[in-house]
Structures are given as C-alpha cells and as structure tokens.
Amino acid sequence: xxxxxxxxxxxxxxxxxxxxxxxxxxxxxxxxxxxxxxxxxxxxxxxxxxxxxxxxxxxxxxxxxxxxxxxxxxxxxxxxxxxxxxxxxxxxxxxxxxxxxxxxxxxxxxxxxxxxxxxxxxxxxxxxxxxxxxxxxxxxxxxxxxxxxxxxxxxxxxxxxxxxxx
Amino acid sequence: xxxxxxxxxxxxxxxxxxxxxxxxxxxxxxxxxxxxxxxxxxxxxxxxxxxxxxxxxxxxxxxxxxxxxxxxxxxxxxxxxxxxxxxxxxxxxxxxxxxxxxxxxxxxxxxxxxxxxxxxxxxxxxxxxxxxxxxxxxxxxxxxxxxxxxxxxxxxxxxxxxxxxxxxxxxxxxxxxxxxxxxxxxxxxxxxxxxxxxxxxxxxxxxxxxxxxxxxxxxxxxxxxxxxxxxxxxxxxxxxxxxxxxxxxxxxxxxxxxxxxxxxxxxxxxxxxxxxxxxxxxxxxxxxxxxxxxxxxxxxxxxxxxxxxxxxxxxxxxxxxxxxxxxxxxxxxxxxxxxxxxxxxxxxxxxxxxxxxxxxxxxxxxxxxxxxxxxxxxxxxxxxxxxxxxxxxxxxxxxxxxxxxxxxxxxxxxxxxxxxxxxxxxxxxxxxxxxxxxxxxxxxxxxxxxxxxxxxxxxxxxxxxxxxxxxxxxxxxxxxxxxxxxxxxxxxxxxxxxxxxxxxxxxxxxxxxxxxxxxxxxxxxxxxxxxxxxxxxxxxxxxxxxxxxxxxxxxxxxx
Numbered sequence: 001x002x003x004x005x006x007x008x009x010x011x012x013x014x015x016x017x018x019x020x021x022x023x024x025x026x027x028x029x030x031x032x033x034x035x036x037x038x039x040x041x042x043x044x045x046x047x048x049x050x051x052x053x054x055x056x057x058x059x060x061x062x063x064x065x066x067x068x069x070x071x072x073x074x075x076x077x078x079x080x081x082x083x084x085x086x087x088x089x090x091x092x093x094x095x096x097x098x099x100x101x102x103x104x105x106x107x108x109x110x111x112x113x114x115x116x117x118x119x120x121x122x123x124x125x126x127x128x129x130x131x132x133x134x135x136x137x138x139x140x141x142x143x144x145x146x147x148x149x150x151x152x153x154x155x156x157x158x159x160x161x162x163x164x165x166x
Numbered sequence: 167x168x169x170x171x172x173x174x175x176x177x178x179x180x181x182x183x184x185x186x187x188x189x190x191x192x193x194x195x196x197x198x199x200x201x202x203x204x205x206x207x208x209x210x211x212x213x214x215x216x217x218x219x220x221x222x223x224x225x226x227x228x229x230x231x232x233x234x235x236x237x238x239x240x241x242x243x244x245x246x247x248x249x250x251x252x253x254x255x256x257x258x259x260x261x262x263x264x265x266x267x268x269x270x271x272x273x274x275x276x277x278x279x280x281x282x283x284x285x286x287x288x289x290x291x292x293x294x295x296x297x298x299x300x301x302x303x304x305x306x307x308x309x310x311x312x313x314x315x316x317x318x319x320x321x322x323x324x325x326x327x328x329x330x331x332x333x334x335x336x337x338x339x340x341x342x343x344x345x346x347x348x349x350x351x352x353x354x355x356x357x358x359x360x361x362x363x364x365x366x367x368x369x370x371x372x373x374x375x376x377x378x379x380x381x382x383x384x385x386x387x388x389x390x391x392x393x394x395x396x397x398x399x400x401x402x403x404x405x406x407x408x409x410x411x412x413x414x415x416x417x418x419x420x421x422x423x424x425x426x427x428x429x430x431x432x433x434x435x436x437x438x439x440x441x442x443x444x445x446x447x448x449x450x451x452x453x454x455x456x457x458x459x460x461x462x463x464x465x466x467x468x469x470x471x472x473x474x475x476x477x478x479x480x481x482x483x484x485x486x487x488x489x490x491x492x493x494x495x496x497x498x499x500x501x502x503x504x505x506x507x508x509x510x511x512x513x514x515x516x517x518x519x520x521x522x523x524x525x526x527x528x529x530x531x532x533x534x535x536x537x538x539x540x541x542x543x544x545x546x547x548x549x550x551x552x553x554x555x556x557x558x559x560x561x562x563x564x565x566x567x568x569x570x571x572x573x574x575x576x577x578x579x580x581x582x583x584x585x586x587x588x589x590x591x592x593x594x595x596x597x598x599x600x601x602x603x604x605x606x607x608x609x610x611x612x613x614x615x616x617x618x619x620x621x622x623x624x625x626x627x628x629x630x631x632x633x634x635x636x637x638x639x640x641x642x643x644x645x646x647x648x649x650x651x652x653x654x655x656x657x658x659x660x661x662x663x664x665x666x667x668x669x670x671x672x673x674x675x676x677x678x679x680x681x682x683x684x685x686x687x688x689x690x691x692x693x694x695x696x697x698x699x700x701x702x703x704x705x706x707x708x709x710x711x712x713x714x715x716x717x718x719x720x721x722x723x724x725x
Contacts, residue, residue, distance in 0.1 A: 021197040021687070021725060027233060028272075036352065036366050036401040038321065061482040072520075072571075092296070093289035094475035097435040098505065100406055101444025105507020106523065117286045117296055125199035125229060127722040128300070131687075144687045144724065151617035151646030 021125065021133075021141050026053070029120035031088065031113040034100055039113060041120050048137035049082035050163040052156065054110075055121060055131045057090050058098050063130040064106075066148035070156075071108050077157060081164035085110045090129060092116045132156065136163045194234030199687075200723040201299070202226035205250050210715035213674060213696055223250035227265065227299065236273060242266040244333060254302015255709035256467030257332030265330075265337045266306055275315040282306045282337075285325055287348040287372040290473035291412035291431050292395040292457070295329065301702065301709045305470055306330045308339060319356030323348040329459050329469050340469040342459030346374035365402035371395065376459050376471060385424070391417040393429075393457060393472070407436045412455070412472075418545070419461035422454050422497055425547030429454035431474065432553065444507035449500075450477045451553045453534055456496045466496070467709075477501040478529040478563055480703065483581065483607050484638055484656075485625045488700035490587040490601060491708055492561045498534035500555040503527070520571040527565050533558040533591075559600075562586035574613070581607040589632060593701075599665050603629040617646040634660035652680045656698055687724035692717065 028042040044051060056063035067087060070077070077083050087110040089099045096116050103112050115121055124133065127146070134143040134156070143159045145152065205223045207215065224247045231240040245262035246253075253259070268281030284306055286294035297304040309327015316322065324347045328339040350370040353360045360366070373394045380387040395412035414429035435448035457472040478492040478501070505527040510517035532555035536548045565583040572578060587601040605627045613619040625638040635658070642652040656676040678695030699713040 024195045024197055027231075027238075034401075036368050036399060036406075037354070038352075059480040059482055092475065093286075093294075093473060094477075095480060096289075097406070097408065097437055097448060098446055098479075101437045101439045101446045101505065101507050103444070104439035104441060105444035105509060105525070107442050107509050107521075116289075117284055117294070119284070122229075122284070123231070125197055125231065125724045127199050127201050127724060131724065145647065145684070146687055146689045146722065146724065147682075147684045149644035149646045149650055149684075150611060150613060150619040150621070151615075151644065154616055155647040 021144065024141050025139050026135060026141065027120075027123040029115070029123040031115050031120050034103075034112055034114075041123070042139075044086060044135070045139065046082070046084040046137070049084065050137060050160050051135040052083060052085040052160065053088060053124075053133040053135060054085060055088050055090060055115075055124070055126050055129045057129055058095050058102050059091070060129050062148040065150070066130050066132075066152070067108065067110070068106060069150070070153050071106065071110075073153070073157075074109055077160065081160050083160045083164065087112045088115050088120055089113070090115050090118055090121050090126075134159050134163060136166065194232060194237075196230060196232050197725055198228060198230040199725065200226070200228040200721070202719075202721045203250060204719045205714065206717040207251070208715040210696065210713075212672065213676065213698065213713040213715065215696070215713045215715045218248070218251060220248050223248060223253075225250050225253060229266075237269075237271045239269040240267065246333065249302075251714060252709060252711045254304075254467075256303070256465040257338075259302060259333035261333070261335035263333075263336035265304070265333060277311075277313040279311040280309075282308050282330070283311045283325075283327075285311060285323065286473070287323070287346065287374070288370055288395055288397045288410050289408075289433065289475065291410055291433070291455070292372055292393040292414070292472050293325070293344075293346045293348070293374045294470075294473035296473065303467055303709075304330050304337075305468075306337075307344065308337075309344075317356070319352040319354070321350040321352075329471070331460075331469055340458075340460045340463070342376045342378040342461075342469070344374065344376050344459050344471055346372060348372035365400065365405075368399040368401070370397045370399075374471060376457075378459065378461060385418070387418055387461065388416060391415055391457075404440055405436070405438055407434075409434045414455060414457055417457065417461070419456060419458065420463070421456040421458070421466065423547060424545070425454070426545045427454050427547050429457070430552065431455045433475075433477075439507075442509040442511060445505070447502075447504045448477055449502050449553075450475075451500045451534070452494065452496055453498050453550055453552065454496075454547075476531075477503045478531065478561060479503070479505070479527045479565065481565075481583070483605075483609075483623065483625060484640075484654075485607070485627045485636055486565075486583050486585070486605055488702060489627065489633075489636070490585055490589075490592075490603065491701050491703050492529075492531060492563075492587075493592055493708055495531070495533075495560065495591065498536065498550065499531050499560060500534055500553060501529065501531035501561075503529035518570070518572075523567075523569040525565075525567040527563070527567075529561070529563050530559065531561040532556055533560060558588070558591075559586055560588045560591055576613075577611045579607075579609040581605075581609075583607075599631050601629055601631040603627050603631075619644055619646075628661075630661075630663055631665050633658055634664050648684055650680075650682045650684075652682075654678050654680075658698070689720075689722045691720045694718075 130148045203225045207217045227244040229242045244265035246259040266282045270279035295307045307327040312324045314322045326345040330337045331340040354366040375392040393414035397410035400407045412431045416426040418424040431452040433450045437446040458469045463469045474494045476494045481487040510522040512521045535554040535556040536550035567581045569579040583605040585603045589598045607625045611621045621642045623640040627636040637657045640654040644650045659673045676696040680693040682691040697714045701708045
C-alpha cells in the first residue's frame with residue numbers, strides 16, 4: 001500500500017518540481033581522482049564550457065570502444081568547442097587498480113575519476129554502462145545517451161556544438 | 167515495522183519539498199531510473215532448458231530520488247513476478263514492494279543518512295555494502311551512517327545497522343547487527359609541509375564488529391566478532407602503491423566448518439604508468455576471511471560484510487567471460503597478477519598510421535599452504551604459513567590482446583588466452599578434472615558509413631575437459647544512434663580424447679537473435695533463441711544462469 005502512496009505522492013508532486021535529469025544540476029557524490037583526492041561531483045566545471053560525463057569500466061567492451069574512438073578526435077573537439085570529457089570508472093576493488101595503467105596505456109587525455117562503490121552512478125541513476133551525459137556551461141545536464149554503437153560520437157559532437165554555441 | 171519508517175521518511179521528504187516550494191523558486195528535483203527484464207521460457211530438452219510453472223519470468227525495479235539542496239531522499243520499488251531463472255545469486259526474491267529507502271542531509275562537513283545505504287571502507291576487506299542489481303547481489307545496510315570531515319584531509323565514517331538478506335514483498339533483513347568506524351588521512355590535505363609535494367600518502371584504518379546471538383546448544387559461539395584493517399596508499403604522477411591488511415577474530419561459521427581460527431588477509435598492488443605505457447602488479451592472500459552477518463548464511467552471496475576481490479582479469483568476450491571466470495576463495499587462497507598495456511605510437515614501425523595497442527596479462531591463484539591441527543582441542547582447524555601458496559593451482563590465465571585500427575573503415579583485434587581452471591573448487595563440481603583451455607578470438611569492425619557499421623567476433627575454445635570445444639560467431643549491425651540488430655551462434659562440440667566425466671555432450675547449436683532501440687536514456691532490447699548455461703559476472707561476483715530457450719525483453723530508462 002505504502003508503495004502506491006509513495007508513487008502517487010511523487011506523481012502529484014511532479015508538476016511542481018523539476019522532474020527528470022535533463023535540466024538538473026550535477027548531483028553531489030564523492031569520487032576519487034587519479035591523484036587520490038576526494039572530489040565532490042557537483043564541483044565539476046569547465047570555465048563555462050560544456051562537459052561530457054561518461055560512465056565506463058575496464059571490463060566493459062563498448063565503453064572502451066567509445067572512449068578510444070573519441071580519444072582519436074578529442075583534440076579536435078577541444079579546439080572547436082572547448083569541451084572537457086570526464087570519464088567516471090565504476091570499476092570496483094577488483095579492477096580499480098587497472099584503471100590508471102589502462103588509461104595511460106591507451107594514451108587518453110581525459111579527466112578520470114574512480115567511483116568504486118557506485119555512489120555517483122546511483123546519484124545519476126545509471127542502470128548500465130556506457131552511459132554518457134552532456135552538461136552545459138552552467139552545470140546543467142542537457143542530454144544523455146545510454147549504450148554505444150560506432151557512429152554515436154557524431155550525435156554527441158552535434159550536441160556538444162549546440163551547447164557550446166549557446 | 168519498516169513500513170512505518172518509510173512513511174516517516176516520506177513525510178519528511180514531502181514536507182521538506184512542500185516547504186521549499188513556498189520558500190524557493192528552485193523546488194528541488196526528482197529523477198530516477200527504471201529497469202525491466204522479462205523472459206518467456208520454452209521447453210528445450212536438447213540444451214536442458216526447463217520451463218518453470220510460471221512461463222514468464224519478470225524482474226523490474228524503479229528508483230526515485232528527490233534532491234533539494236543538501237537534502238536527498240530516495241526509494242526503490244522492486245517486483246519479481248516471479249524472478250528470472252537463476253536470479254538472484256543468493257537468497258530468493260519474491261513479490262513486489264520497497265527494496266530500499268533512505269533520507270540524507272549534509273550540513274557543513276557532516277553528512278547523515280538514515281535508512282538504507284551502501285558504503286565501503288578502503289577496498290572493502292572488512293566492510294563493503296554494495297549492490298549488483300543485475301546479479302541480484304544486494305547487502306545494503308539498514309540503519310544510520312555518519313560521515314564527518316573535522317578538518318581538511320581527515321575523513322571519518324561511522325555505520326550501524328542490519329543488512330538486506332532477501333526480498334519478500336519488501337526487503338528482508340539478516341539477524342546480525344553490523345557496526346563500524348573508519349578514519350582516513352590524506353597527508354597532502356592535512357599537513358602544510360606536504361601540500362606542495364608532487365606525491366601523496368593516504369593512510370586509513372577501520373574497525374568493524376558484528377553481533378549475533380548464540381543459540382547453539384553445544385558450542386559457545388562468539389556473539390561479537392571484531393575485525394580491523396589498516397591501509398596505505400602512495401600516489402605520485404607515475405606510481406600508485408596500495409596495500410591493505412585485515413584481521414578478523416575467531417568467527418565459527420558454516421563456511422569455515424565452525425572452526426575457531428582467526429582470519430587474515432593482505433593485498434598489495436603497484437602500478438606504474440606514463441603516456442602510452444601502463445604496468446600493474448599485485449598479490450593477494452586470504453585466510454579464513456568469510457565475514458557474514460549471519461554465521462549460518464545459506465549461500466556465500468548473502469549478508470557479506472566484507473568484499474574480497476578476485477585478482478584476475480575480468481574478460482569481456484563471451485567465452486572466457488561466462489565459461490570459466492574465477493571467483494575468490496575466502497577460506498584460503500594466494501594469488502598474483504601482472505599486466506602491461508602498451509601503445510606503439512602513431513607513425514612508428516609497429517604503430518602504423520593509427521598506432522597499435524598491446525595488452526599482456528597473467529594471473530594465477532593457488533590454495534593456501536596449510537596443515538590440519540592434530541589433537542585440535544581448540545577447534546582451530548588448520549595452521550598455515552601466511553602468504554605461502556600451496557601445491558594446488560586453482561586458476562591460471564595468460565592472455566595477450568592486439569588492437570589495431572587499419573583504416574578509416576576497418577579495425578581489428580586479436581586475443582589469445584590460455585586457461586587452467588580448477589572446476590572442482592571454483593564451481594563446486596567435485597571429481598571433475600581440471601580444465602585446460604586455449605581460446606582464440608578475432609574481432610573486427612567495418613564502417614559502411616559514418617553511422618552504419620558491422621562488428622563481428624569469431625571465438626574458439628578448445629579443451630579436452632568439461633564440455634569440450636566451443637565456437638562462437640557474432641555479427642552486430644549498428645545504425646547509430648538508435649538501432650542495432652545482432653545474431654549469434656554458439657556451437658558446442660567434442661573431439662576424441664575428451665576427458666569429460668558423465669554423459670557425452672551432443673553437438674549443439676545455440677542460435678540467438680537480438681534487436682535493440684536506444685533513444686537518449688531509454689533502451690529497449692528483444693532477443694529470441696537459445697542461451698547456454700553460463701556464469702554471468704559483474705565486478706567481482708558472478709551468478710549461474712541456467713540454459714534457456716525463449717524470448718527476452720529488456721527495458722532500461724534513466725530520467
């Protein structure tokens with residue numbers, strides 16, 4: 001019964017509060033930088049330029065395809081739009097030690113953080129990886145995409161351009 | 167009981183929400199996600215797929231999170247009507263109801279959470295509550311958590327509560343109470359003399375204890391079991407060295423045969439990396455480290471207080487990932503792993519136009535060198551030489567991977583694996599001979615246009631043990647950004663000389679087709695065909711999925 005009450009209450013409240021992630025600010029969660037610093041995710045910023053927040057893991061093949069594909073054109077994207085890509089690894093204690101050597105071994109230029117117990121993943125309501133969010137210059141989530149297929153990076157770049165032009 | 171708590175939490179959430187509606191223009195935000203997996207089962211004797219009394223399996227859940235400034239409240243509704251075959255990993259889930267609810271706020275440097283929460287201390291050797299929803303692993307705490315940062319560089323955490331056990335129209339809880347504290351010091355942030363240094367040292371320590379009443383008529387069982395751990399992490403631009411040691415006082419339980427021996431564990435990991443090169447080396451040992459909040463927990467998946475990560479590579483290709491994955495042996499193991507990532511640079515002899523990537527990985531796990539205690543009056547069970555591997559090899563995996571983009575339209579990858587797998591110990595199949603397998607995998611991708619492409623995988627495993635040989639063919643057509651269509655066939659065949667014990671397996675094909683549609687945060691997929699029995703893993707844990715024939719439909723959504 002209470003379940004229904006909760007769902008009903010949420011539905012009734014929905015019109016008055018902003019619903020859904022698109023349009024929301026980045027939530028607060030603690031992630032760990034490659035240098036071992038604890039960073040609050042709500043402080044992610046890029047001097048008013050867009051940010052791509054990408055959830056991935058070393059055991060996720062499409063995630064690695066996506067980030068490796070973008071890595072090849074990342075310099076061009078940065079020059080054109082000023083965008084910054086933040087890669088959030090959800091690797092847990094089993095594989096988190098592999099993240100730094102993998103990232104360097106692939107020669108990635110991204111800002112990489114560890115989310116070993118899924119705190120940021122949960123706060124962003126991510127079901128499975130890869131999941132990509134686009135955040136505008138004011139820190140508002142404006143677009144998201146689940147999954148990766150070859151060519152998806154074209155749509156992402158289009159959205160980044162739109163946001164950068166605002 | 168907890169229903170009242172939910173109403174209280176919800177009332178608080180609603181009041182707070184309504185309050186801000188009046189006070190502020192920003193009325194807070196509601197967001198969440200949804201996931202549904204439905205499966206229709208056909209009878210299929212050839213692959214051993216059985217049809218449950220209810221032909222449809224159905225797992226679904228939805229999370230709603232409300233945030234307003236420093237206040238957050240969340241609830242997850244779950245429904246298993248009935249659960250998919252083989253789900254969850256541990257204690258059964260049944261019915262529909264609330265699986266998780268919490269409220270939390272932070273004020274200055276203090277954060278308070280009441281209700282359910284997930285938390286881990288260090289790498290989790292003495293405490294980790296976590297979830298892997300798609301495996302049905304969830305040992306969420308239900309209680310109170312405090313996080314406090316008294317000054318920069320000092321992080322304190324305290325937790326108390328009971329753990330989620332199963333699900334019966336709402337989550338059920340285990341009988342034990344878990345309490346723990348953790349402190350972490352980051353010298354860069356803490357000491358002015360360190361603040362400008364190009365390296366950092368992070369030190370941490372935790373203490374966790376569980377309480378469970380002793381109702382045993384014969385033995386005096388410890389009702390309070392304490393465990394502690396200490397850790398150090400040195401980080402510089404190129405180096406990362408991590409070590410954690412854990413110790414647990416005697417904790418007789420049904421996993422260790424009710425012995426009164428203390429437990430301990432050590433993990434060490436070092437990595438070195440620069441642009442284009444990454445090297446990692448690690449070693450683990452665990453001795454009698456099962457730590458569950460019920461000493462008679464029915465399975466190794468339930469009520470785990472700690473997490474002991476396996477030190478082996480988690481593979482992504484179907485055959486190595488789901489046939490012979492390794493699982494930590496908490497009662498005793500010693501394991502090692504080394505890995506090198508290297509990128510031959512662009513325009514070099516071996517790099518070519520786009521560069522060439524190579525990964526070499528080796529891991530091995532052994533039993534712990536131990537001997538039984540004679541005249542064991544203290545019920546100590548066995549004695550062991552700490553960090554000394556025994557003669558039994560549980561697992562060995564040597565693998566090498568080459569990846570190369572050949573042109574604008576073509577990329578190729580080749581992977582070779584050599585596996586040794588103690589199926590008796592790891593999968594609990596006594597008497598089955600150790601599996602030796604070679605796996606070759608070729609993966610390619612061809613882009614027809616910028617948005618349309620095909621990706622294919624050809625995998626082959628040869629083995630004279632267990633189920634014999636496997637071949638897998640996969641073709642996946644993607645039409646970015648919305649559609650994909652995939653077909654896969656797995657073929658199981660046995661060649662002469664197989665040491666398979668039991669009935670001879672037939673030559674069996676497992677064809678399956680899938681189609682998917684993705685838009686934004688929504689994903690719909692449907693598959694029809696045969697799925698072979700396998701071990702499905704996420705992160706460090708795995709569950710057995712039985713063979714099935716039928717239709718699977720999945721929907722996931724993030725909003």
